[in-house]
Amino acid sequence: MAFKAIFLDRDGVINEDRGYVYKQDDFIFKKHIFEALRHFQKHGYLIFVVTNQSGIARGYYSEDDFLKLTEYMMDKFAKNGITITKLYYCPHAPEANCSCRKPNPAMLLKAKNEFDVDMSASWLIGDKQSDIEAAARAGITNAIYFGEGENTAKYRIKSLKEAVEIIL
Numbered sequence: 001m002a003f004k005a006i007f008l009d010r011d012g013v014i015n016e017d018r019g020y021v022y023k024q025d026d027f028i029f030k031k032h033i034f035e036a037l038r039h040f041q042k043h044g045y046l047i048f049v050v051t052n053q054s055g056i057a058r059g060y061y062s063e064d065d066f067l068k069l070t071e072y073m074m075d076k077f078a079k080n081g082i083t084i085t086k087l088y089y090c091p092h093a094p095e096a097n098c099s100c101r102k103p104n105p106a107m108l109l110k111a112k113n114e115f116d117v118d119m120s121a122s123w124l125i126g127d128k129q130s131d132i133e134a135a136a137r138a139g140i141t142n143a144i145y146f147g148e149g150e151n152t153a154k155y156r157i158k159s160l161k162e163a164v165e166i167i168l
Contacts, residue, residue, distance in 0.1 A: 012127030
């Protein structure tokens, strides 16, 4: 039996995007994130985080810094009753032309294969066009754009409460 999933970008969706966030003091959760994810989880969605982290390759912070912040984020989710099925990240710079960096779909496809995800029943919430393109390339037709600017997503939101209304 395939599972439905919610794929979330990190910076700009889970937390405020303050540019290369790697310190706990700079990590500010978005309003309504815990409430929204509890709703999705209650309705049977697996929750994944898929995030580009080029700050690692650029030397702005180490992979260890990223993993420490990830541990903090996951702990906060757990304390709020939320299970993140898995977090996938790309540590490469854009010029590396790797398969994992969004808009390439490797992170999403890895989740699909590891957890038997039905991409046609799944959703992606991102704040950049590259998130939306990765979703399309992975077979996710339900993409939500959380931000300003041009995009090709089916839906656009200004708060995570709106995502709950759209998805559920």
